[in-house]
Amino acid sequence: MLDKQYDAKAYEDAIYDLWEKAGAFKADANSDKPPFTISMPPPNATGTLHLGHAVMLALEDIMIRHRRMKGYETLYLPGTDHAAIATESVVIKKVKEEEGIPNPRSLGREKLVEKIAHFVEKSQGTIRSQVRKMGTSCDWSREGYTMDPALNRCVNETFKKMYNDGLIYRAERVINWDVALQTTLADDEVEHVEREGVLYTFEYLTAEQTGGEPILVSTSRPETKLGDAALAVNPDDKRYQHLIGKDFEVQWPSGQTIRVTVIADHEVDAEFGSGVVGITPFHSKIDYDMWLRHRDDITAEPIHVIDEQGKITKNIKGFEGLSVFKAREKFVEELRESGRLKEEKKYAQQISISYRSKKPVEPLPKLQWFVDVNKKVVDWKGQKMSLKEVMLEVVKSKDVTILPDRFEKIYFHWIENLQDWCISRQIWWGHRIPVWHNNEEVYVGNQAPEGEGWTQDEDTLDTWFSSATWTWSTLLDPEKATDPSLSLEEIFKQSPDYQKFHSTQVLETGYDIIFFWVARMILVTTYMTGSVPFETVYLHGLIRTRDGSKMSKSKPETCIDPLEVIEQYGADALRMSMVVGNGPGNDTRLYDEKIKGYRNFTNKLWNASRFVLGIFEEKGITEAPELDLENLSDADEWILGKLNKVVVETDNSLMEYKIGEAGQLLYDFVWNDFCDWYLELSKGDKQNLAVLHHVLKNILTLLHPIMPFVTEQIWSQLPGVDGMLIRADFPTPLEGEFEGGAVELMIEMVSSIRSMRSENKIEAAQKIPVTIYGGSIVENVERNKEDIIRLARISELTLHASGEKMPGAAADVVSGVEIYIPLEGLVDTEKEKERLEKEIANLKKYIAGLSGKLSNENFVKNAPEAVVVGEKEKLAEAEEKLGKMEEQIKNL
């Protein structure tokens, strides 16, 4: 016999093993079934499972299991991500600390990359086993890795094609330089944070120089002014017309001189500060662009002020080698001493930091590789479009649907403002740029060209450039994909997985990487394959703490470790608790009581099943009993009707990706309908074994996508089922109509009697006499007399169609049925009176509302017929009830 309490830990691993060994997760590319594919967003190869992964895995696995049971050929493709910058910095730190090598890069590229690869290999296993703990039914035989040779091939092919189409180009631009990690970053890898800064205003040109008023300039970064090449004013600014086009020599207090030309540009806001801006082309993107626009008019060449270490260059005498901050202090001090500093004002300054290192980002001019998002060379639906236009088009035309849809707006906004994508990184871990240089010659391809003197570009690609190929690069035949004699086109044709499973159906991920990853997958995949990477994007929110704050690694006490939760409460409870009461795009709070609540639910299901299985054992049931729909009790009809409804609604909810709704539906059905009533009604001697079997079997099947372990475990004990639950068919409703009215009435009556007992403080153990006047539905009541007696703990039930009011009895009316508890001395008359009065007052208010509504001509005229009829019925019923209750109170 099964334990009284379900111990998840005792079963989960073994069940997972069973599934895996049976090949239950394995997809078949040759199957005739319609495909349903999810590419798992690959966790970092070096990471450990956190709640973000847990919620992702839960949602995806629910979708996959549901579709698998519905007869789709499901492929859930797992994998890991090499996470270029993140991994490299972790390993560099490790090498420093553990091997005592102060500059790990001194080991040389090959050696360091080898170390990183080795480290990844060792730690990949951790995340794999943790993914299994969640019950994730992914196809491990197809596991991908973003550094796989096949993926590398795809990355190179993508680069090559883009290069040949003129979409990839190399140029010197002011880019975002992460000083801490020594690499460039894409625009969206830069975060903006507000910090308190100082706005300095100082005299830039003297009155003498301008021949009028002195020119004041405001800046929060005075140190960069040492590299200015121009002063910009608004072309319409009357104050400065006479200066436009003039050249000035500016001498800074400690002796450096620069030459600045006054230019006019519409970008300059005449209202801000003095209306004059110092232009530092090499240390600000805006300034750089402005410089480009006016380059021919500007006399001086721009000066590099800040180097890659974030230090002042030797171009600036007296400041060389100083940090930016020190240089600022020094320069401001000099301005102050010389009397040129006019104002220092504190203000909230926006500064740029790296999303990886969280350290400031310096804008620096560098020669880098970019993807042109505006060039119209992409073939899409018979038109030439830019990458940007394709990205917009596929979402607008609903080739890709984003859930929730408000994120479509966010996506559009992002794309409309998208600029060329800087894809080169100065780190070593990642896909190396497939470009070879030989003096001035450039070759782009999978490997070095023939001949002497070719060296590969030193840079690697943005990690998102390679993960952008994830949905299709992982579906290619690995042998074919690395065969240089085959074109990508041919590889596609000869890869059965790609043919069967691409485009994928759902991409499920956190809303925080919609730009980094989702948008980039759309960009690269539409361009390379001519099809969308996925049809639906389901974005989940953050898991937060009880009080709504973010869980952060730096505050471990705020974090819930999913593995600990699984250890304590089981994966099923964790899955339910992350999924119920939440929809796409919304953050959700997770805390112990919540998880415990779903652990309790798991246990409830376990015990209900234990009860049913016990009956089967007792009756020697070893096969599924045949359902006889012709001979059903009221209770059977009722539960089958409820079940039919739940089957349809659960399926609909899951198909619409309303997973929380499905979970809630099943929770309520199992606990409130099945356990509280149907099982209680089955406790007499008249169980319908076939119905019990049918309903339990359906419950397990319906719940399996969300709670795979406990359902599979119970299934294995259920007589008359074939094979494992994971492979069972998802339920469909039974044919026919099921009438549940009699049981609904009984529930109302039993509840009413229980309530009266409780109000009158009748001891639970004491059985009491009850008289019921059933009116026209007396037969209904008669049929279920025994159950009412048992459930309401009645000593003797007197049943008539109608009869004398009973003085001194507790009384109630439900659905037109009068109920009396007539035992002398049992009923607290005063209390009863109070209760009835309260009830009557409520009823009167209710009736007043209803009759008010019905006497309103406009309501009767305008409201739909059905609504009016409904309100009339309600009124009639309420009035009848009121009449009876008034009689009852009189009789007290």
Add this chain to the structure above:
RNA sequence: GGGCGCUUAGCUCAGUUGGUUAGAGCGUCUGGUUUACACCCAGAAGGUCAUAGGUUCGACUCCUAUAGCGCCCACCA
């Protein structure tokens, strides 16, 4: 500066074509070992659905404004 979301019982949240006397779980209170389950059962208390207007016969639901909270985007130096 632009955009978006949230505000429903003490707490966490459901409530999508506008028609329920507004629901659940937890917590609280009362009472319970009744042929599965105390990780349980029965009963109860608790809400002017943020505020103010509007549309409508009818608003938790639609519109407008306000407040509070939160998020995203952004080259005012």
